[in-house]
Amino acid sequence: MTLLSLDGVTKRFARGYRELDALDGVVLDVERGDFVAIWGASRSGKTTLLRVAAGIEAPDEGRVTFDGRDLASLSRRARARLLLTDIGCVWQTGRITRGLSVLDHVALPRFKERSHAQARVDAHAVLERVGVAQSANARWHELTDGERTRVALAHALIRRPRLLLADEPTANLNMIEREQVLGVLRSVAEEAGVAIIMTAPDAPNLLQSHRLMSLDRGRLIKPRSEQRGALIEFPRATRRGGLGG
């Protein structure tokens, strides 16, 4: 069943005296366990696509449906709750709460449901999985850009979201780190059934996903196999199935 559906989504921004189509009639269905990678240059509309999918911005035209519910029909409060429970986001501008260590920052969303000690154990496990356990006691200003991205990823994953939206989660990573993060994302999709939409600036970043498409001036370009009625099954190789991170 389709978890997230964008149907003819258009979003315009005014830039100076002219209007710019940030998204132009985007149609996209994402199922449970789908790992979709969207390739676009900067200002191609990637971040807007994720913000609209998260319900943070409303489309000017078209409909965004999450789990069968039209996001436009939900109250602000309900949409905010979705972001806390079902939809995890990794933004490039993410920061951690001032004064907290990485471990506490990642454990924070779990404090409500679990004991602090258990939440910290969980947080440590997630940090280990994304490969930054060694920075558990560091503060934000002590982290490299690559570590910050991975901490943001851990922060999103610890809530066990059903949909993960990641804006260039491999930015600022070297090749080995990139493969590691992509491997984590792939296994999260395949083992936990999380639906993932990731944006990427270049081709090598796309190849661990299940489906790839490209975005240019808000227009989504899909390979022919993505057209409705296409018979091609996407490869769901379990080569990395056992990769824990």
Next chain:
Amino acid sequence: MGELAPSIPPLPAAGGQGGANDTMSVKYAVLGLLVQRRGYGYDLVQRFEEQVGPAWQLNAGAIYVALDKLEQEGLVRPITGVDGEAPTTRRRTTRGAPRVIYEATVRGLERFEDWMATGSSRSPMREELHLKLALSQPRNLPRLIELTYEQEQACLERLEQHLGSASFDDLLASAQPWSAVASMMVRDAEIAHLQATVEWLRRIREAMRWLQEQPEALRPRA
């Protein structure tokens, strides 16, 4: 190839795709595969696909042509039957027919080493879109912009073939045999090429859009 080349005329370039250079490269690749270990025609086609990857878009017939040439030049030879009888003629299509297995000769081995040591030629870049661009008029801009989208889609389709494949840095990290790493590097060449093509398509699309919006920029110079 000089003195060793047989006196057969060079093959005509097939359908504009690939020329004498490609034919020559495939010949040495087949020789290389036989240097690795002996093999027969179809086996060589498969090993070529496996090691070089889909980007080459090998025409299986080229392998048989290469085998013929290599045999004529004495660089490979068919292996004689166990009982010492003369080698059977090569059967290409009939299922179950006796296969002729080839191996590299000593001269073949030397020639392959020579080829490894020489420089590598680069294929010319011949894309239909380049010709269309070069010969287009300003009135063609809308269609050319649309074409860049179609080409980008075609690039995505090619990239799909690489989905889920191991990356070579991944292979390096897990200490794989050199052959696996080398094959991945060849595949990575296609990925890099596709990426560069998509980036180029986006660039020219942006430029064409800009020109479309400023018609005075396209006015013929007085």
